[in-house]
Amino acid sequence: MADLDKKTWIQKGLSGIKQLGIMLLLFLVVSTAVDLWRGKDIPTQDLPHISALDLDGNLVDVMAMSQEAPVLVYFWGTWCPVCNFVSPSVDILSNYYPVVSVAMSSGSDERLAHFLDDKGYTLSTINDKQSFLAREWSVQVTPTVMVFKDGELAHYTTGFTSLPGMWWRMVFA
Structure with a gap:
C-alpha cells in the first residue's frame, strides 16, 4: 500500500x-x-538620440554610453502605479550596469529629486517634464524598458518587468 x-x-x-x-x-x-x-510604435531603425542633462547636471548620451556596455533606459513616471514595483529593481540593476531613467511628466526638478531621495533611488535621471523624449520615442506605456548596445536598440519591454527579466536582457544585449 x-x-x-x-x-x-x-x-x-x-x-x-x-x-x-x-x-x-x-x-x-x-x-x-x-x-x-x-511596442509596435517604438522605432527600431534611425533611432532618435537620447542626450540630455540629468538631475545632477551631468550630460547623458545613451548612444555613446552604449558603445562601451549595454545601457538600460527606463521610461517611467512618479504617478505610475506599476512603476512603484519596477523602479526598485531598476535601481538595484543600476549598481551593476549603466542605467538612465527618464521621468515623464513628473514635475519640477526639485520635486523629482525629492521623490528619488525619499525612495532612496540613486538612478541617473533625466526629467522629461513635457514628455518630449517619450513622444520622440513613441513611448505610450509606462514603464517602458529599453536596452541599447552599440548604438542600437537590442531589447525593449513595456509594463511590469522583473529584475531577472531586465538582467537577462542586459546579459543578452
Whole structure:
C-alpha cells in the first residue's frame, strides 16, 4: 500500500510540474505577444538620440554610453502605479550596469529629486517634464524598458518587468 501511495504521489507531482511548465510557457508566449503589440510604435531603425542633462547636471548620451556596455533606459513616471514595483529593481540593476531613467511628466526638478531621495533611488535621471523624449520615442506605456548596445536598440519591454527579466536582457544585449 505504501508503494502505491508513493507512486501516486510521484505521478501527481510530475503532473503538477508539467502543468506548471505549460502555464509558464503560455505566460511567456502571451507576455511576448503583448510586448510586441504595445511596442509596435517604438522605432527600431534611425533611432532618435537620447542626450540630455540629468538631475545632477551631468550630460547623458545613451548612444555613446552604449558603445562601451549595454545601457538600460527606463521610461517611467512618479504617478505610475506599476512603476512603484519596477523602479526598485531598476535601481538595484543600476549598481551593476549603466542605467538612465527618464521621468515623464513628473514635475519640477526639485520635486523629482525629492521623490528619488525619499525612495532612496540613486538612478541617473533625466526629467522629461513635457514628455518630449517619450513622444520622440513613441513611448505610450509606462514603464517602458529599453536596452541599447552599440548604438542600437537590442531589447525593449513595456509594463511590469522583473529584475531577472531586465538582467537577462542586459546579459543578452
